Amino acid sequence: MYFTFRNHNGKVQITFLPARLRKSKLNKPYLLFKTKHSPFWYAQVRLPDGTISRNKSTGKENKTDAERTVMEWVVKGCVPERTSRTGRAIGKQSFTFISILNYLRTNDLSEQEINDLIEVMKARKIIQAAVRTNAKGDCDAMEYLIDFWTRDKSAYLREMELKGHSETNRHILNMRNIIKHYWKPLLEEKLLGEITRDDVKKIFMAESTQKLSPKTVKAVLQAVTIPLKWAHLNGMTENNCYSGIILPKSTPKKKVILSLEQTIKLFNAEWDNDRVKLACVIACFTGMRQGEILALQIRDIGEDRIFIRHSYSPYEGLKSPKNGEEREFRIPPELRDMILNQASFNPWGTGPESFIFFSPQSPDKPLSPKRFNRYLRRALESIGYPNPKEITFHSFRHEWCTNTLSDIGDQRICMIGSGHKTESVFNNYANHIQKEIALNKIAESTEHLFSPILKKLSSDAVYVIKDNEADEEENGVKLLPEKVGA
Structure with missing residues (x-):
């Protein structure tokens, strides 16, 4: 037995009644x-629409x-959500809601009806967002x-490469490690469309970030806000999960x-590794970056100059110098x-x-940069420098820029030697300076400033390159890795 009715769309709906209800009066x-x-x-x-509610116990x-x-x-136009064993009604549902x-x-439901339902719920502040199946x-x-932070899977990274803003492998690896270490406890088992700004803000209260420096916390935030911003814009x-995050x-x-x-005292001292010592001398005299010095090949050494054509990173290998210009x-x-x-x-x-x-292990790689700061700081200790840890290999680049700019007084000329491209206005000015004149000025300045360093180093007829590094490895001494300088 059954009864029929028409719903608001005019469709006929048939409701079959259980056998136990067939004798009930349908009126x-x-x-x-x-x-x-x-x-x-x-x-x-x-x-009211002709349908019936689900079975409800009266408790009687x-x-x-x-x-x-x-x-x-x-x-009253409502039924209880459930009835207790004592007959007490608990909660209520209106007939309209049940309908x-x-x-x-x-x-x-049509696509439009589903979207309308979601919009009403969002407008009522009942939900922040809804993730539809297969969306x-x-x-x-x-x-x-x-x-997102995997090069061969990320549409974002491919887009950045096409726009000339390729991320380094090291940066990508760091972002991936941040996601796994800091964000997995907060976002695991969530869908992308479920993440809200409140989820992102939880990182500020997470125990894992309480002792991090502001710079590191900023990197932790960017590891997730950059992907979420790209997801929102695409x-x-x-959910806009990035705006409003301070x-x-x-x-x-x-x-x-x-x-x-x-500096003169440092290079007059005995070093445990003369290869590292020479690398530091080059950095001091030229202001070259660590990766640029590691990338030097015999073809890059001219009669009176060094041609800086590459940089080396353990993550990318040989690549163009920073800013892409030789x-x-x-x-x-x-x-x-x-x-x-x-x-x-x-x-x-x-x-x-x-x-x-060169690397003793492979002809295709230069010396590992991990030990540079280690040997530099040993030499600083040997001359009684009070705090060797505050000096890094990259400090020589800062020293060169500071002293050369003070001596020449023209930042446009100094930027030709250092390769800095941080200010577009200086790029335009540097383009109008004759390069050879600028190189001559830099050569005069560096010889005036740093020639005392070279005098004793070059006084011997043969410059002996010793390598205590191999001895340490053979003796089982564990060398701690150092962060590669920029």
Whole structure:
């Protein structure tokens, strides 16, 4: 047995009644019945749209009491969510709401109807966002974040490369490690479309970030806000999770550099590794970056200058210098002779592409940079420098820029030697300076400033390159890794 009705769309809906209800009078606003497993009377109430509610216990064993209870439901226009064993009604649901639920359960919804429902819920502040099945945001948040910082899987990284802003492998690896270490406890098992600004702000209260420096916390935030911003702008999530997040303000530490007197004393001292010593001399005399010195090959050493054509990173190998522009630097004969003498010890040969600072393990790689700061600080300790840890290999670049700018007084000329491209206005000015005149000025300045360093170093007929580094490794001494300088 069944009855039919038309819903608001004019569609005919057929409702089949259980066998136990077929003898009920269909003109009543409710259906009353008992089950085999309960002493109480149950009811189904007819709703305004013709559908019926689900089975609800009246909590009454007497039929007359049960009918009275159901009539109260009908008069009030709501039924209890459930009834306790003592007959007390707990919670309530209106007939209108039950009709809405019945409609949602039994009818196919159009795309527009689904979107309208979501918009109403959002407008009522009931939900912040909804992730629809098979939508772009219906993906695991951690999987998306890891893929975002994986070069061969990330549309963002490919887009950046096409725009000339390629991220380094080291930076990508750091971002991936941050996601796994700091964000996994907060975002695991969440969908991308579920993440809100409140989820991002939880990082400020996380125990893992409490002892981090502001600079590191900023990197932790950017590891997730950059992917979420890209996802929002590309329609993968409705949530703006990046605006309004205040990044920590980090004040860079003031760079400490050696005085010229301290530098002369340092290079007059005995070092445990003369290859590192020579690399530091080149950095001091030219202001070259560590990666640029490691990348030096025999073909880069001219009659009176160094051609800075590459930089080396353990993560990318040989690549273009920072800012993508090659440059050259005039050097005195003494320094050139020391560089070529170092190259002559290369066990892999002395061809044009042979590295000056070669690796004992491979002809395709230069010396590992991990030990540079270690040997530098040992030498600083030997001359009684009070705080060797405040000096790094990169400090020589700062020293060169400071002293050369003070001596020449023209930042445009100094930038030709250092390769800095931080100010577009200086780029335009530098383009109008004759390069050879600028190189001559720089050569005069560096010879005036740093020639005392070279005098004793080049006084011997043979510049001996010793390598205590191999001895330490053979003796089982564990060398701690150092951060590679920029």
